[in-house]
Amino acid sequence: MKIKSIFRDERAFAQGSAVGILILLATLMLCALLYGTLQGQTDAKIEALGSDEANASYANIVSSGWGAIDLFSMVPYVGVFVVIIGALMGLGGGRR
Numbered sequence: 001m002k003i004k005s006i007f008r009d010e011r012a013f014a015q016g017s018a019v020g021i022l023i024l025l026a027t028l029m030l031c032a033l034l035y036g037t038l039q040g041q042t043d044a045k046i047e048a049l050g051s052d053e054a055n056a057s058y059a060n061i062v063s064s065g066w067g068a069i070d071l072f073s074m075v076p077y078v079g080v081f082v083v084i085i086g087a088l089m090g091l092g093g094g095r096r
Contacts, residue, residue: 046058
């Protein structure tokens, strides 16, 4: 009896972890959308300042932000692999 309950707990943990990872990835994608929206609002205000230092700092911030967001092209692959690994763990746990 104890062995079956241990395997049941492992499957629940794996499913919970997969769901948590997918929720995290969806949240990060939402942040990318908000970042793009806020950039559109900020562009005009930075240009209105007319300061070379402000323009240079803002250009660095924008390039760093969008450079990090480029990693989101991996999100579909990570999601698919999480689902595949979760399915394999679920199938493997049922055989024990």
